[in-house]
Amino acid sequence: MNKNISNEPQPTLPLTSAHDGFFQAITDDIFCFTDKIVNVYFIGDPKKSSEWFLVDCGISRSSDHILSILTEKFGDAYPPKMIVLTHGHFDHVGAAYELAKHWSVNLFCHELELPYLSGEKDYAKPDPSVEGGMIAKLSGAFPYKSIDLTPFVKVLPSDGTIDGFTEWQWVHTPGHSPGQIALYRESDRALLSADAIITVKQDSLYDVLTQSEHLQGPPRYFTTDWEEAKQSAERLKHLNPNFIAPGHGLPMFGTEFKDSLEVLIKDFDRVSIPDYGKYTNDKKLLK
Incomplete structure (x- = not known):
């Protein structure tokens, strides 16, 4: 297997959006920062103490971008x-590697995601033949090889907790990747949905560039198990979240979010699952 070196950046792709660099305070301790086409989250108050954590690490060579916005804000x-x-x-x-090294902190993931983050196993290749827009067609060029984040990468506790942050729980949401997780806080029903549910049509170049809001299932070209993806979306709806902070697209709140989530779950097969593609399951199996 072509194993990536742990401190070797993956290829940089010419991807961006209208909200690159956008920073938003969602609550007094949840902050969203858009790095090109993807969101990273600061959970807690970095001004007060180290009792905060970062969720995700953006695209390749984005450590300076993330560190600069942290200092600015x-x-x-x-x-x-x-x-x-x-x-x-x-x-x-x-x-991930650069930030973990810079801060001397650990990276935590689900145990099923560990092989892809320790250089042991590659992801399935993205599917440029899948139904969708221009980004789907270009996805064959997207990196899919395993990276090696040892010695920083560790496995999350199996009971759904996050050490030191008792208000938060992680929720297994496979389908888009085997060990994908979302994060949920019961006190305000905050949901960080990763790519299980997003608010932009990620396969459409126009929608990604403009960040047009549409509640969606996961990006089509990288999702390999649509039955699990549908079950994951349903699992998140059952949490009855008040708002969504997705991996892609802007956060969504209030009645707009609640109504959109109802429609998404009801019409998941039609709205989210592509009509064709290498990893598309028979929709009849999902009904």
């Missing part, structure tokens, strides 16, 4: 207690 910020990786696709772990 929080001043002389404390380093986080940890980094939580929702999954290991290239656009979520691009700066």
Whole structure:
């Protein structure tokens, strides 16, 4: 297997959006930062102490981008207690090694995602033949090889907890990747959905560039198990979240979010599952 060296950046792709560099305070302790086409989250208050954590690490060579916005918004910020990786696709772990090394902190993931983050196993190749827009057609060029984040990468506790952050729980949401997780907080019903549910049609170049809001299932070209993807979306709806902070697209709140989520789950086969593609299951199996 062609194993990537742990400190070797993956290829940089010419991907961006209208919200590159956008920073938003969702609550007083959840902050969203858009790195090109993907979101990273600061959970906690970096100005007060190290009792905060980073969720995901953007695309390759984005560590300076993330560190600069941290300084701009929080001043002389404390380093986080940890980094939580929702999954290991290239656009979520691009700066993981550099940031873990910079802060001397561990990266945590689901145990089923560990082989892809320790150089042991490659992801399935993205599917450029899948139904979708221009980005889907270009996805054959996207990185899919395993990366090696040892010695920083560790497995999350199996009971759904996050060490040191008792309000938060992780929820297994496979389909887009075997060990993808979402994060949920019961006190305000905050949901960080990773790529299980997103708010932009990620296969459409126009929608990605403009960040047009549409509640969607996971990106089509990288999703290999649509039955699990549908079950994961249903699992998240059952949490009855108040708002969504997705891996791609802007956060969504209130009645718009609630109504859109109802429609998404009801019409998941039609809205999210492609009519054709290498990894498309028979929709009859999902009804």
